Amino acid sequence: MQKYNPQKIEKKWQKEWYSSGDFVAKNTSKKPKFYLLDEFPYPSGDGLHVGHCRPYIGLDIIARKRRMEGFNVLYPMGWDAFGLPTENYAIKTGVHPTVATAKNTKNFKRQMNLLGLSFDWSREINTTDPKYYKWTQWIFIKLFENGLAYKEKMAINWCPSCKTGLANEEVINGNCERCGTKVEKKEKSQWLIKITKYADRLIEDLKNVDYPARVKDQQINWIGRSEGINIDYQIENSKKFISVFTTRPDTNFGATFLVVAPDSKFVKENVELFPEKEKVKAYVKESLAKPEIDRTAEGKKKTGVPTGWSAINNLNGKKMPIYVGDFVLGQFGTGCVVGVPGHDLRDFEFAKAMGLEIIRVVVGPDGDTSEITDVRQVQEEKGAMINSGFLDGKDIHEATKIIMDHIVEKGWGTKVVNYKLRDWIFSRQHYWGEPIPMIDCPKCGWQTVPEKDLPVELPKVAKYQPTDDGESPLSAIEKFVNTKCPKCDGVAKRETDTMPNWAGSNWYFMRYADPKNNKEFSSEKNLKYWMPVDWYNGGMEHTTLHLLYSRFIFKFLWDIDAVPKEIGNEPYKKRTSHGIILAEGGVKMSKSKGNVINPDDIVKEYGADTLRVYEMFMGPFEQMIPWDAKGIVGARRFLEKVYTLSLKPEARNPKSETNPKLVNELNKTIKKVSEDIEAMKFNTAISAMMSFVNEWQASEIGLDKKDLQKFLAILSPFAPHLTAELGLKEKTWPEYEEVKETTVMMIVSVNGKVRDKMEMKAGLDQSQVEGLVLHAPKIKLWLEGKQVRKIIFVKDKLINIVV
RNA sequence: GCCCAGGUGGUGGAAUGGUAUACACGAAGGACUUAAAAUCCUUUGAGCGUUAGCUCAUGCGGGUUCGACUCCCGCCCUGGGCACCA
Numbered sequence: 001m002q003k004y005n006p007q008k009i010e011k012k013w014q015k016e017w018y019s020s021g022d023f024v025a026k027n028t029s030k031k032p033k034f035y036l037l038d039e040f041p042y043p044s045g046d047g048l049h050v051g052h053c054r055p056y057i058g059l060d061i062i063a064r065k066r067r068m069e070g071f072n073v074l075y076p077m078g079w080d081a082f083g084l085p086t087e088n089y090a091i092k093t094g095v096h097p098t099v100a101t102a103k104n105t106k107n108f109k110r111q112m113n114l115l116g117l118s119f120d121w122s123r124e125i126n127t128t129d130p131k132y133y134k135w136t137q138w139i140f141i142k143l144f145e146n147g148l149a150y151k152e153k154m155a156i157n158w159c160p161s162c163k164t165g166l167a168n169e170e171v172i173n174g175n176c177e178r179c180g181t182k183v184e185k186k187e188k189s190q191w192l193i194k195i196t197k198y199a200d201r202l203i204e205d206l207k208n209v210d211y212p213a214r215v216k217d218q219q220i221n222w223i224g225r226s227e228g229i230n231i232d233y234q235i236e237n238s239k240k241f242i243s244v245f246t247t248r249p250d251t252n253f254g255a256t257f258l259v260v261a262p263d264s265k266f267v268k269e270n271v272e273l274f275p276e277k278e279k280v281k282a283y284v285k286e287s288l289a290k291p292e293i294d295r296t297a298e299g300k301k302k303t304g305v306p307t308g309w310s311a312i313n314n315l316n317g318k319k320m321p322i323y324v325g326d327f328v329l330g331q332f333g334t335g336c337v338v339g340v341p342g343h344d345l346r347d348f349e350f351a352k353a354m355g356l357e358i359i360r361v362v363v364g365p366d367g368d369t370s371e372i373t374d375v376r377q378v379q380e381e382k383g384a385m386i387n388s389g390f391l392d393g394k395d396i397h398e399a400t401k402i403i404m405d406h407i408v409e410k411g412w413g414t415k416v417v418n419y420k421l422r423d424w425i426f427s428r429q430h431y432w433g434e435p436i437p438m439i440d441c442p443k444c445g446w447q448t449v450p451e452k453d454l455p456v457e458l459p460k461v462a463k464y465q466p467t468d469d470g471e472s473p474l475s476a477i478e479k480f481v482n483t484k485c486p487k488c489d490g491v492a493k494r495e496t497d498t499m500p501n502w503a504g505s506n507w508y509f510m511r512y513a514d515p516k517n518n519k520e521f522s523s524e525k526n527l528k529y530w531m532p533v534d535w536y537n538g539g540m541e542h543t544t545l546h547l548l549y550s551r552f553i554f555k556f557l558w559d560i561d562a563v564p565k566e567i568g569n570e571p572y573k574k575r576t577s578h579g580i581i582l583a584e585g586g587v588k589m590s591k592s593k594g595n596v597i598n599p600d601d602i603v604k605e606y607g608a609d610t611l612r613v614y615e616m617f618m619g620p621f622e623q624m625i626p627w628d629a630k631g632i633v634g635a636r637r638f639l640e641k642v643y644t645l646s647l648k649p650e651a652r653n654p655k656s657e658t659n660p661k662l663v664n665e666l667n668k669t670i671k672k673v674s675e676d677i678e679a680m681k682f683n684t685a686i687s688a689m690m691s692f693v694n695e696w697q698a699s700e701i702g703l704d705k706k707d708l709q710k711f712l713a714i715l716s717p718f719a720p721h722l723t724a725e726l727g728l729k730e731k732t733w734p735e736y737e738e739v740k741e742t743t744v745m746m747i748v749s750v751n752g753k754v755r756d757k758m759e760m761k762a763g764l765d766q767s768q769v770e771g772l773v774l775h776a777p778k779i780k781l782w783l784e785g786k787q788v789r790k791i792i793f794v795k796d797k798l799i800n801i802v803v
Numbered sequence: 804g805c806c807c808a809g810g811u812g813g814u815g816g817a818a819u820g821g822u823a824u825a826c827a828c829g830a831a832g833g834a835c836u837u838a839a840a841a842u843c844c845u846u847u848g849a850g851c852g853u854u855a856g857c858u859c860a861u862g863c864g865g866g867u868u869c870g871a872c873u874c875c876c877g878c879c880c881u882g883g884g885c886a887c888c889a
Contacts, residue, residue, distance in 0.1 A: 173885095213807080214883090217806065218883095244889085259889095327887045327889095328889080332888045332889075339889095418889090420885090420888050541883095617826085619815060620816085625816095628814080631829095634827045640842095683817085687816090687817075687826035690827075790869060797822095798821050800821080800869055802870095
């Protein structure tokens with residue numbers, strides 16, 4: 001008897017597949033196209049661990065099924081290789097990042113091929129290849145030319161450990177996304193991208209894509225749209241106005257003070273004029289020195305100082321003192337809020353801390369109209385108006401509409417929409433990234449590098465170390481920095497900051513359509529054929545980073561006709577997310593904990609097909625799941641069984657015939673597997689095949705030649721090497737016949753409790769079943785002395801007698 | 804605090820209104836073997852009972868329904884995201 005030897009057969013078939021070009025997608029085909037994509041990895045020196053493999057295997061199953069269904073499938077892979085670990089490795093060892101990257105990608109590719117993944121390697125891309133990042137730079141230039149890239153001096157998030165600025169999306173709980181260091185505020189001149197201009201469309205167009213609800217929710221939340229009104233209040237004894245953003249103008253009769261943020265424009269412009277300017281200056285200095293996280297960590301404790309100025313409420317002429325307080329954010333709205341302490345928790349706390357007046361303008365729960373002295377009386381979201389002149393008695397929502405129109409009509413303010421989303425800080429002070437292709441001319445200002453001079457290549461340097469003063473290491477290289485102005489030919493300097501590591505992944509999915517094009521980032525013809533991506537899988541951690549950024553950049557390129565209009569303005573039709581694999585015991589796998597499982601070891605011990613089946617069987621694809629070193633043997637045993645049973649003589653004998661019961665089971669299994677793969681329910685697809693194999697093993701005569709082909713076909717996306725070895729010839733996805741059962745197991749219950757199961761002919765109607773059931777001795781026992789009140793009947797399934 | 808997902812045997816999980824615990828791991832017993840491994844067979848939610856069988860059990864408490872892991876209301880816990888966003 002031959003023994004299942006995966007190590008031997010897997011090598012053989014991989015060699016065959018990768019040399020034959022079986023997985024190479026064609027740019028023209030009579031077949032319908034299907035573009036399947038998983039996020040490309042950062043090739044770290046540690047190599048792949050088993051967690052990386054899960055999404056690749058899952059999508060590989062779909063890719064293989066689609067090919068069998070007659071699609072021209074594009075399933076590509078590449079490397080998102082700019083980033084800090086490689087740079088840090090270069091700093092430590094002096095090995096150039098290009099060299100380290102080449103070594104790492106080679107290792108990653110070896111590991112991927114070890115799993116038999118059906119990637120089209122003819123389209124392999126690398127974001128650090130100058131031929132690739134030429135186009136990343138080109139996109140930056142287009143953004144600049146269209147007014148969406150600008151340089152501004154501002155307080156940015158600064159990671160003192162990585163020595164670089166960070167985007168808001170890269171700050172997690174006040175810490176650096178990469179290294180966890182507490183982020184500081186630092187004044188720096190930075191390139192920013194106006195993603196906020198696309199905020200509405202990034203929300204609106206989610207309606208047209210098939211993403212999981214949690215992904216849509218998170219993006220919508222992150223963008224944080226709020227509709228409201230900017231009200232201008234005149235400053236007492238002055239011609240100046242102060243503008244305030246509010247979503248609740250209905251409560252404006254209850255406004256008793258104004259608070260401006262320490263870093264707001266209003267403070268910057270007027271600080272010298274404040275009667276209390278010394279107090280204000282001291283407060284501003286103190287609060288800006290605090291890292292943002294410390295400020296919020298102090299929770300609800302409100303601080304502030306009066307400016308000495310007051311503003312006048314247009315509605316009732318009331319004088320409202322203006323304070324500076326750091327619970328107000330400088331970057332949101334106008335950097336200034338109107339305090340309605342009776343109906344906003346934060347305003348209440350501020351009023352209490354400063355001893356300011358509190359006016360009730362909304363009736364509280366149970367009709368409470370008393371003076372507000374306690375936090376629990378602060379009514380925020382519902383109620384009817386009171387003490388508010390012409391709004392009295394109205395519901396707050398109705399009152400909001402009325403007062404908005406009133407304020408606009410009177411010319412006291414304008415309706416506006418604000419977003420939590422900020423413009424994207426695009427400058428990094430590191431070596432290993434795309435140089436920003438801009439030149440600063442003392443005469444002409446910022447100029448783009450002409451397209452013919454692209455790419456601006458990273459110069460060879462001896463020192464990669466980022467500097468403490470926040471300057472990029474490139475700034476020390478005079479040969480790189482000093483250049484000529486493309487406009488006036490005068491002496492000018494290059495931008496020395498590089499792009500964030502998200503830049504290369506903004507558009508990579510389009511490069512796969514045309515990876516070797518030297519004239520365009522991707523040809524119109526190929527984009528029209530392949531885009532949009534039909535199915536994009538990736539990690540939840542990218543929802544408000546890469547996924548949002550790349551949707552934005554795609555929309556921009558669509559707007560400027562860099563991509564054909566007919567492919568639509570969303571890059572990805574469907575998005576799914578995989579759960580990460582945890583180490584045994586449910587903790588994260590990490591090098592420092594020493595609990596990382598390397599797929600190389602698993603393949604060596606059990607074979608790639610076993611690893612593939614196990615990773616798909618462990619649990620739901622989208623769910624986080626711990627690795628179980630013992631559990632994997634179940635997958636191996638299953639494949640062993642398939643191997644042994646497939647080599648049985650009847651499967652080789654053309655005259656043999658499968659018994660009808662097993663044929664029925666096979667049909668049901670094909671149906672289940674076909675449907676489950678589409679829903680990414682790989683775990684239940686495998687359990688159905690396991691059940692089938694158990695039946696197959698138990699039946700005296702096994703599958704015949706034809707049925708064996710069908711079974712191997714549905715197993716092949718999961719265990720492609722094994723099924724190829726067992727002689728799978730079928731290149732199409734098998735069809736199934738709908739199984740009609742002749743007998744059914746009728747569930748008999750009394751008062752909803754199962755009391756018996758009776759086998760009977762299928763298709764009987766209620767009276768026929770009643771006849772059989774009501775006289776059955778077991779049931780009679782339950783009905784004795786009781787009156788039948790009602791009978792519920794579900795055909796071929798269940799009968800419930802209510803007594 | 805807000806938004807989202809989840810809570811089922813010893814373990815991973817299955818079942819989206821109709822047989823709760825499929826499939827797999829582990830464990831126990833048995834067969835084969837000089838022995839072990841591998842393989843195969845049996846048992847495996849808890850309790851009561853000699854058996855037939857009965858009762859209880861899907862985080863907790865209510866509700867809807869002939870019937871609820873599944874739907875509704877109120878809690879508790881775990882994970883993820885956001886967080887003084889006016």
